[in-house]
Structures are given as structure tokens and as C-alpha cells.
Amino acid sequence: MVAMVNIPETAAPGDIVEVKILISHPMETGFRTGADGNLVPRDIIHELRCLYAGEEVFRAEIFPAIAANPFLGFFLRATETAEVELLWTDEAGQEHSERRTLTVG
Amino acid sequence: MTHCPSRRTVVRLALAAPLALRLSPAAATPEAFRAALDDFTGGAPMTEGRVTLDVPLLVENGNAVPLKVSVESPMTAEDFVEEVAIFNELNPRPDVIRFHFTPRSGRAAAETRIRLNGTQNVHAVARMSDGSLWSAVTDVIVTAPACAES
Amino acid sequence: MILRAALLAGGLATAAAAEDRRTGYEMMSPELRAMQDDEMSNPGMLWVAEGAALWEAPEGPAGRSCAGCHGEAAQSMAGVAARYPAWDEASGAPVDLSGRIALCRTRHQGAEALEHESRPLLALAAYVARQSDGRPIAPDPDPRLDPWRETGRVLFTARMGQLNLACANCHDDHAGGRLGAAPIPEAHPTGYPQYRLQWEEMGGLHRRFGNCLTGIRAKPFAAGSPDYVALELYLMSRAAGLPLEAPAVRP
Numbered sequence: 001m002v003a004m005v006n007i008p009e010t011a012a013p014g015d016i017v018e019v020k021i022l023i024s025h026p027m028e029t030g031f032r033t034g035a036d037g038n039l040v041p042r043d044i045i046h047e048l049r050c051l052y053a054g055e056e057v058f059r060a061e062i063f064p065a066i067a068a069n070p071f072l073g074f075f076l077r078a079t080e081t082a083e084v085e086l087l088w089t090d091e092a093g094q095e096h097s098e099r100r101t102l103t104v105g
Numbered sequence: 106m107t108h109c110p111s112r113r114t115v116v117r118l119a120l121a122a123p124l125a126l127r128l129s130p131a132a133a134t135p136e137a138f139r140a141a142l143d144d145f146t147g148g149a150p151m152t153e154g155r156v157t158l159d160v161p162l163l164v165e166n167g168n169a170v171p172l173k174v175s176v177e178s179p180m181t182a183e184d185f186v187e188e189v190a191i192f193n194e195l196n197p198r199p200d201v202i203r204f205h206f207t208p209r210s211g212r213a214a215a216e217t218r219i220r221l222n223g224t225q226n227v228h229a230v231a232r233m234s235d236g237s238l239w240s241a242v243t244d245v246i247v248t249a250p251a252c253a254e255s
Numbered sequence: 256m257i258l259r260a261a262l263l264a265g266g267l268a269t270a271a272a273a274e275d276r277r278t279g280y281e282m283m284s285p286e287l288r289a290m291q292d293d294e295m296s297n298p299g300m301l302w303v304a305e306g307a308a309l310w311e312a313p314e315g316p317a318g319r320s321c322a323g324c325h326g327e328a329a330q331s332m333a334g335v336a337a338r339y340p341a342w343d344e345a346s347g348a349p350v351d352l353s354g355r356i357a358l359c360r361t362r363h364q365g366a367e368a369l370e371h372e373s374r375p376l377l378a379l380a381a382y383v384a385r386q387s388d389g390r391p392i393a394p395d396p397d398p399r400l401d402p403w404r405e406t407g408r409v410l411f412t413a414r415m416g417q418l419n420l421a422c423a424n425c426h427d428d429h430a431g432g433r434l435g436a437a438p439i440p441e442a443h444p445t446g447y448p449q450y451r452l453q454w455e456e457m458g459g460l461h462r463r464f465g466n467c468l469t470g471i472r473a474k475p476f477a478a479g480s481p482d483y484v485a486l487e488l489y490l491m492s493r494a495a496g497l498p499l500e501a502p503a504v505r506p
Contacts (some may be wrong), residue, residue, distance in 0.1 A: 077211030165506035
């Protein structure tokens with residue numbers, strides 16, 4: 001699964017930095033019929049979490065109304081040099097993650 | 106010929122031309138929308154304000170509509186935005202996304218891209234750490250190519 | 256019938272003058288232009304990223320990668336997408352960019368063929384096209400391509416399908432007008448493969464041709480067919496000088 005993550009590499013203490021993620025995923029709603037006339041099974045990302053220094057700073061509960069190849073942007077307050085981890089769960093319950101280090105100083 | 110037609114023109118054309126979104130099935134009922142809203146608010150009253158919901162007035166395709174939401178809040182441990190829920194009225198189900206914030210979010214703001222099954226209202230409801238509820242609503246006109254691939 | 260009704264309902268504006276060309280990008284809302292312009296928001300970049308990985312991936316019995324022969328795509332592929340389709344000596348016919356990549360795989364890597372419009376071929380084409388982002392379209396001057404461009408012109412102006420419409424009836428005669436609510440573009444293929452919101456994925460120009468032909472109730476040709484390559488050659492000659500968008504986003 002391809003995902004693109006954008007987090008600044010460095011920040012000053014107290015800075016509010018933007019986190020952006022774009023994930024390659026069909027976000028199949030489960031409401032569409034396929035070429036054979038049958039419903040295409042739902043296949044969506046249900047949740048995305050952002051951990052900073054191991055602590056959850058942001059979470060999104062995601063429904064089928066989020067566009068294919070989902071894009072999310074949000075913020076976090078830079079306080080310490082630590083890992084920023086993005087975790088998301090797909091229809092099969094499989095967890096995926098991307099990690100970046102945010103250097104604060 | 107302008108490329109940003111007036112609302113009236115677009116509404117008339119939208120009526121004349123078949124809307125062909127991939128997202129096609131039956132829309133949720135007004136009751137389902139109310140139920141989803143009540144599920145989030147617990148029936149408590151909401152006040153309009155403090156929430157800014159930024160969605161284009163007119164979009165060419167409902168498959169990926171840019172949405173930004175932000176809420177006025179100091180985002181301190183004592184006073185922050187806990188959650189923002191986005192709802193629509195006419196998709197097969199009313200829930201769109203729920204953003205959970207913490208004081209470490211720094212800013213109660215998020216963006217994403219949503220699906221809209223035709224012209225409708227989009228709602229944002231914020232729950233603060235003191236339990237109060239604030240809301241915003243905006244309407245979006247969705248046009249779609251008339252001879253689109255199904 | 257539906258389309259014809261929509262044509263009438265849409266109201267039809269005059270064709271844009273040839274020296275005043277407008278691309279599909281210029282017809283989009285500011286929000287969609289922003290989606291395309293920001294690398295971090297452009298969903299087509301996911302295919303570019305996949306293509307970058309495939310560029311380095313060994314394929315076939317010799318385990319040879321694209322990079323093994325062509326090196327850094329940023330150097331070797333710069334400007335390539337802006338001049339395609341080009342002449343293929345071995346087959347004595349023109350090929351489009353996807354066709355060239357597919358031939359390279361089978362001839363030089365000995366790898367299994369990739370279908371036109373398949374995800375890996377779209378990803379590689381998107382990655383190669385990315386190396387020409389913003390460059391002016393510069394059709395190959397090879398005179399052997401001229402008869403093919405003429406074939407493309409004939410196809411563009413030939414009435415087809417149950418609605419008995421030619422490409423030119425919309426994209427020349429009514430370009431800048433509207434079909435229903437959708438603006439009718441001048442058919443400049445400045446950004447293929449492209450991410451279409453309608454498709455919710457990346458797709459090639461030949462898939463778009465198929466959509467248009469289905470729209471006029473004509474039977475589409477196969478993606479990668481000589482007719483489509485000829486049409487592409489003609490359209491790229493009309494688009495000469497316009498900047499390539501790689502990857503483009505369209506509604």
C-alpha cells in the first residue's frame with residue numbers, strides 16, 4: 001500500500017505543525033453494484049490515528065463518504081524531539097503505519 | 106461564456122441533465138440524518154457558531170469534495186475541542202468522518218475530501234471539553250459530467 | 256438521446272479561436288487546480304510513487320530494471336512524454352508512451368507484457384511523464400508520423416455512433432460551451448495519464464477516448480489501438496506548445 005506523508009522535519013518548541021497523509025486505497029463504499037450486478041463488498045479504511053512520542057494526539061473515525069485515495073490533514077503541537085507515527089486500519093483489520101521523526105529545538 | 110455559472114443556471118442544468126455519480130444508491134432519510142445527529146449530541150442543544158466549515162459552493166464532481174473544518178478554541182488541557190463530527194443529508198448514510206482532537210493537537214482543525222451524492226447540506230458539530238456543542242452548516246451544489254462513464 | 260437533450264439544454268457557446276487555446280486545467284475550479292498543484296494533495300502522485308518503485312524493480316529473466324538501462328529518470332526521461340507518440344522502427348508504426356514502455360519490457364527486459372490501462376503501466380507512464388511536468392508539448396517532427404496525424408484528423412472529424420456526432424462537433428464547434436453542467440474542453444491532452452475524480456483513479460487518454468465514444472453511442476476502439484494512437488498524434492499536434500501537466504487532476 002502506497003502512502004505519502006508530509007510532516008516538517010524540524011520545528012521550534014511550541015510550534016503547531018501540519019501533518020498530511022495521502023493513502024492509496026479504493027474506499028469501496030459497499031453501496032455500489034459491480035459489472036455483474038452484485039454489490040461490491042465494502043473495503044474502506046475505518047480509522048487513522050496519529051501518535052506523537054507514543055501518545056495519541058489525533059484520531060479520525062472514517063466512513064464510506066470519504067473519497068477514494070483518502071487525504072487527511074491535521075495539526076500537532078511540537079514539544080519534543082520524538083517519533084510521529086500514523087496508523088490506520090483497513091477492512092480486514094490489518095494495521096498499517098508510517099513513521100517520521102520530528103526534531104524539536 | 107463564463108466558466109463559473111450562476112447558481113440558478115447550474116440548478117436548471119442539473120435538472121435537465123442526468124447526474125451520473127458512481128455513488129448511486131438510495132439516499133438516507135431525514136429521520137436517519139436526525140438519528141445520527143442525536144447519536145452524537147445525545148439530544149443536547151447545539152449553538153450555531155465557533156465552527157468554520159469550508160466546502161466549495163459548487164463542485165464539478167461529488168466523488169472528492171475538499172472539506173476543511175476548524176473550531177475556535179485555546180486547545181489547553183482545561184479548554185479544548187474533543188471531537189468534530191461531519192454529517193451529510195443525502196448520502197446512503199449520514200456519517201462522513203469524526204475528528205478526535207486532544208490539547209496536543211494544538212489547533213482544532215482538519216481537512217479531507219468527501220463524497221457527496223448530489224447537491225445537499227453538509228453539517229459540522231463540535232463537542233468541547235466542557236460538553237457544549239457548536240455547529241455550522243453549508244450547502245454544496247454538485248454537478249457531474251452528463252456523459253460520464255458509469 | 257439523453258446526451259442530445261443535454262446538449263440542447265446546456266446552451267452552446269461559440270468555438271474558441273485557435274490562437275486562444277484553453278486547457279482543461281484552466282476550466283477547472285480553483286479548488287481542483289489547488290488539488291492538482293499541491294504534490295501532497297494530488298492523488299495522481301500515488302501512481303507516480305508506484306512508478307518510481309517499478310522503475311527500479313528488476314524484471315524478466317535477466318533481472319534488468321528500467322533504471323539499469325536508462326539510469327536516473329530525471330535526466331533520461333526529461334522531455335520524453337512531451338514529444339510522444341513517436342515512431343517505432345521495429346514495427347514500422349507509431350507508439351504512444353504506454354506502448355513504448357510496454358515494448359521496452361517485452362523486448363529488452365524479457366518480462367511479461369503489460370496491458371494498456373493496467374495499473375503498473377499507468378504508474379510507469381505517470382512516473383515517466385512526471386519528468387516532463389510543465390514542459391511545452393513538442394510533437395516529434397518525424398515525417399513518417401504525418402500520414403498518421405492525418406488519419407487522426409479524419410477520425411476527429413468523422414461522425415460516429417448512434418448520435419452521429421464527430422469529436423469536432425463538441426470539441427471544436429462547441430468548445431467552451433457546456434454539455435449539461437460540464438464545460439466542453441478543447442480536447443488538448445495536456446495531462447495524461449490523469450487522475451479523474453469520476454474514475455477515482457488514474458487513467459490514460461485512450462480510456463478517455465472510450466468514454467467519449469460511449470457517450471456518442473459508438474463502439475470504442477481498444478486502448479493502444481492504431482486508431483487511438485493516430486487520434487492522439489493529431490490532438491498532440493493541436494496542443495503543441497501547451498505545458499504538460501503530470502499528473503493532471505480532472506473532474
